[in-house]
Amino acid sequence: MKKRIINFFDERIDLAPIRNWVRHKTISQHKHSFWYYFGGLALFLITVQIITGIMLAFYYSPNPATANESVRYIMERVHYGWLIRSIHFWGANFLVAVVFVHMFSTYFMKAYRKPREMMWILGILILGLVLAFSFTGYLLPWTTLSYFATKVGVNTPLVIPGIGGFLARIMQGGADVGAATLTRMFTLHTVVLPLTALILISLHVLLSQILGTSVPLSQKGYTEQTRFFPDFVMRDAAVWAGGFAILLAFATIFPANLGSKVNPVMPAPPGIKPEWYFLFVFQTLRTVPEIVAMGVITLGALIWLLVPFLDKKSSRGEKSRFFTLFGLAVLVYMVAMTITAYITTEVH
Numbered sequence: 576m577k578k579r580i581i582n583f584f585d586e587r588i589d590l591a592p593i594r595n596w597v598r599h600k601t602i603s604q605h606k607h608s609f610w611y612y613f614g615g616l617a618l619f620l621i622t623v624q625i626i627t628g629i630m631l632a633f634y635y636s637p638n639p640a641t642a643n644e645s646v647r648y649i650m651e652r653v654h655y656g657w658l659i660r661s662i663h664f665w666g667a668n669f670l671v672a673v674v675f676v677h678m679f680s681t682y683f684m685k686a687y688r689k690p691r692e693m694m695w696i697l698g699i700l701i702l703g704l705v706l707a708f709s710f711t712g713y714l715l716p717w718t719t720l721s722y723f724a725t726k727v728g729v730n731t732p733l734v735i736p737g738i739g740g741f742l743a744r745i746m747q748g749g750a751d752v753g754a755a756t757l758t759r760m761f762t763l764h765t766v767v768l769p770l771t772a773l774i775l776i777s778l779h780v781l782l783s784q785i786l787g788t789s790v791p792l793s794q795k796g797y798t799e800q801t802r803f804f805p806d807f808v809m810r811d812a813a814v815w816a817g818g819f820a821i822l823l824a825f826a827t828i829f830p831a832n833l834g835s836k837v838n839p840v841m842p843a844p845p846g847i848k849p850e851w852y853f854l855f856v857f858q859t860l861r862t863v864p865e866i867v868a869m870g871v872i873t874l875g876a877l878i879w880l881l882v883p884f885l886d887k888k889s890s891r892g893e894k895s896r897f898f899t900l901f902g903l904a905v906l907v908y909m910v911a912m913t914i915t916a917y918i919t920t921e922v923h
């Protein structure tokens with residue numbers, strides 16, 4: 576049967592080169608190989624998000640009069656609706672965490688060095704998309720918290736002179752967060768971002784296949800080869816199964832709750848703070864004048880994006896301690912600011 580199916584395709588399109596490529600592809604194994612599973616795990620989690628997101632979209636209604644009620648309907652009336660929503664909620668958090676681990680691990684292993692500069696640039700753009708997914712999804716349940724947190728988010732660009740007001744209005748679709756904002760966030764979350772992500776992630780993964788995985792400079796000469804198929808694929812599958820088991824455990828033990836429907840004329844409740852992955856930005860904006868904070872964060876992001884071109888030593892195969900220290904400084908800063916924001920914000 577298997578042979579007949581293969582023959583059916585071979586007679587029409589010649590798949591032999593692909594089969595040969597899969598059969599002969601090998602992956603380098605070394606002391607730091609563990610970190611190379613995070614890219615695949617991110618790929619798996621984004622697939623879970625797309626599947627659960629489509630399921631939620633069958634019932635969700637993007638209108639201020641019905642949004643909160645439709646989410647309540649999903650949770651209380653749709654079979655396993657609460658579970659699908661909870662997986663989507665926890666999956667978003669897991670995805671952001673896994674993408675951050677993937678980014679910092681590729682950074683410290685200097686995997687961005689020549690010839691993988693474009694993989695890094697695509698990666699940063701994908702990180703932006705992943706964060707944008709979270710930001711646009713946050714408003715959709717139309718709860719008091721999601722409404723006021725989005726208000727803070729869309730008003731952040733106001734500190735940028737000149738174009739700030741324009742950016743805020745574009746995101747809001749009007750003078751304030753309202754029905755137009757909900758429609759915009761929904762369209763971005765379910766159409767624009769998934770399509771863009773599909774293109775960028777496909778290019779990123781395609782490049783990883785064309786270039787193969789890099790070997791950290793410290794491990795050159797200490798590697799052995801494993802077959803991509805079936806050995807590496809089986810290990811990847813095991814990591815995905817483990818990741819899914821943990822995700823399922825979180826989704827069932829700590830189900831996502833649904834806050835009360837927003838009443839926009841009520842004042843904002845105290846202690847509004849964004850999701851954990853935006854806390855370092857939030858804390859920076861609270862600590863120094865906002866315009867300085869925006870300037871420093873924008874400059875930092877630009878340097879981070881261009882690291883493959885700035886760190887010429889790594890590309891030449893030399894040690895670049897400066898960039899290791901720079902990465903450490905960025906990591907310590909982000910963690911310290913996040914912890915400070917947690918400690919100093921009122922719990923609501």
Ligand code: HEM
Nearest residue numbers: 611614615617618678681686694695698699702783788789
């Ligand atoms: C949803 C987001 C992402 C997905 C699905 C993804 C997927 C992958 C996959 C499957 C690989 C090959 C396996 C591996 O080396 O781990 C990879 C490699 C890589 N990724 Fe990502 N990635 C994502 C985000 C990022 C981000 C945010 C960055 C950094 C800014 C990044 C930078 C890289 C680099 C430099 C490599 C090459 C690693 C090497 O060959 O040593 N990726 N990615």
